[in-house]
Amino acid sequence: MIIEHVEPASATGEGDPGTQISELEQRVRVLQSGILKQLRDLGVGGHLQQLTLANAVVAEFTRDQVAAISAHPDVKRMRLARMEKVTT
Numbered sequence: 001m002i003i004e005h006v007e008p009a010s011a012t013g014e015g016d017p018g019t020q021i022s023e024l025e026q027r028v029r030v031l032q033s034g035i036l037k038q039l040r041d042l043g044v045g046g047h048l049q050q051l052t053l054a055n056a057v058v059a060e061f062t063r064d065q066v067a068a069i070s071a072h073p074d075v076k077r078m079r080l081a082r083m084e085k086v087t088t
Helices: 017-041 063-070
Strands: 002-005 049-051 056-058 075-079
Touching: 002 017, 017 049, 017 056, 017 063, 063 075
Parallel strands: none
Antiparallel strands: 002 056, 002 075, 049 056
8 A cells, every 4th residue: 555644745946956855855754754653563564665756655554554554643645556557
């Protein structure tokens, strides 16, 4: 599932692109820390993937874990992460 944070992530627009990305990554890490802590407290295992540009976290949960994390005040919405078939 994809957990979206309530706050949008955006760069300050100051400095070179590398600095802006680094600052954005740091800001998102701070914003997502509460969600990540609760996921660990709930015993969500496996690989947690942090999506910096979307300010979201991807993880696999049980039904009970979904109910618990969805009540977190930093969670804007949760969506099912699924593979999309792309043709070219």
